[in-house]
Amino acid sequence: MKNVPNLPQELVEEILTRLPCKSLMRFKCVCKHWYALFCNDTKFLSRQVSHFLKNQNSAATDVLLRHPSLTNSRTGLATLPCKLLTLSPAGEWVRICGHSNGILCLSSGDNSQVLLYNPSTTEFRYLPHTLERLGFSEAVGMGYDYSSNDFKVIRIRYAVSDIWAEQYTLSTDSWTVLPNSNAELFGFRSDSFAMCFKRTFYWWATYQGDYVIVALNMDDGVFQIVPKPPGVLIGQLHPRSLTVLYDSISLVCCSCYHNTPFSSIDIWVMGGFGSWTQMRTIKHVRGVLRPLVFWKGNELLMQMTLGKIKSYRVDTEEIKDLYLDRNPYLYLDRSPFQAVNYVPSLVSLKGGIHLV
Incomplete structure (x- = not known):
């Protein structure tokens, strides 16, 4: 031969x-x-993860769910179909504050502690405290900068009447203040971070008494308002999600019919900055608590009452139940799920600690 x-x-x-x-x-x-x-090799690992994210029908792409009642682990993290992930060092109150290239950003309930975590390698790394300016953390968000192949975390902080934004970079393991962020113009909550997409962070915020979407690009580090679709409500009482559909930003909004258990769900897709097109309206859906994220390219996951998760296929309009390990607490707990598209990776956190 x-x-x-x-x-x-x-x-x-x-x-x-x-x-x-x-x-x-x-x-x-x-x-x-x-x-x-x-x-x-961070460039190789970034290419490897990007391949599976683009091909979201791949079996290597999971949806990571976060809910305090999902498991008996301290994090309440699970993937579909219900592969459990545990994380001891983060404490009982863990929030997902971003994800990219197989790395999760997790924070404590008050955002006083922030860490990066790779579930595949069980490596985690606490972010250092800021010593330059004393204050309280209000909101945290993480993304990946493909131009520099580096992970970045944005944190909104406040002290008395002062509000500012600061940025952490993994390669330097340090924080820097964003001097012209305009963070003081907006109101943020601990769960304000929505997503990071193509080097831009997106947040839910308030501005002059109105609920808005704001964007912060990695290049200029300035918050600016993203125009909403006309007539769309995105306040705390109106379930909504900012996610990705067909490689574009999608705003999914849920509105309830008056005095009925039925809801309608509008799916909007953004073309240019703040230019929205309504793609679909799902009518008369019973028991929806909130939309979550698109999975496998075009399946919208929705949190339902009684601890259920349903999926809606945009192309066929098929709605079906997804299996979740039944936990009796889920039937009573209306706490919001967090759901993110997750691709396992070997990306190193450069000096992080491995769980035993």
Whole structure:
């Protein structure tokens, strides 16, 4: 049999980016180059995760659910179909404050403690405290900067009448104040962070008594209002979600019919900045508490009453129940789920601690 010629290194690496995290973990012992590639090369790992995020029908893409009643672990983290994730060091009150490239940003209930966590490798890293200016944390959000291949965390802080924004960068393990953020113009809550998409952070906020969406781009570090679709309400009493549909930002809003258990759900897609198109209206859906996130490209997950999760396919308009490990507390607990598209990765937190 003839010898198979060696493939170019670039082609080999391109093939490897198509492999899921579990395969990379097995193959990192093949040679020293692959070990360094899988464990230390941030550009390769970013490409590998991006491939599975773009192909959200892949079996390697999970939805990570967060709810205090989901499991008996201290985090209440689970994936569909109900693979449990545990995290001891974060304490009992954990909020997902962003995710990217297989890394979660988690915070305590009052945002006083923030950490980055890789569930696949069980590595976590506490973010340092800010010593430059004393204050309280009001909101936290995390994203990935593809231009510098670095994780960034934005934190809104306040002290007396002063409000400011600061940015943490993983590569330097330090915080810097964003001097011209305009954070003082808006009102934020501990759960204000919505998402990070294409190097822009999106937040729910208030401005002059009105509920708004604000965006902060990684380049200029300035909060600006994103125009809403006409007539759409996004206040705390109006369930809503900011997510991604067909590689575009999607605003999903839920409105209840008066004195009935039925709701309608509007799905909007943003073209240009603040330019919205209404894609679909789902009418007469019973028992919806809030929309969550799109899964597998075009399946909208919705939190229902009695601890249920339903999915709605945009193309076929099919609605079905998704299996969740039945927990009696879910039937009574109307606390909001958090749901994020999650791809396991080997991305290192550069000096983090591994759970035992």
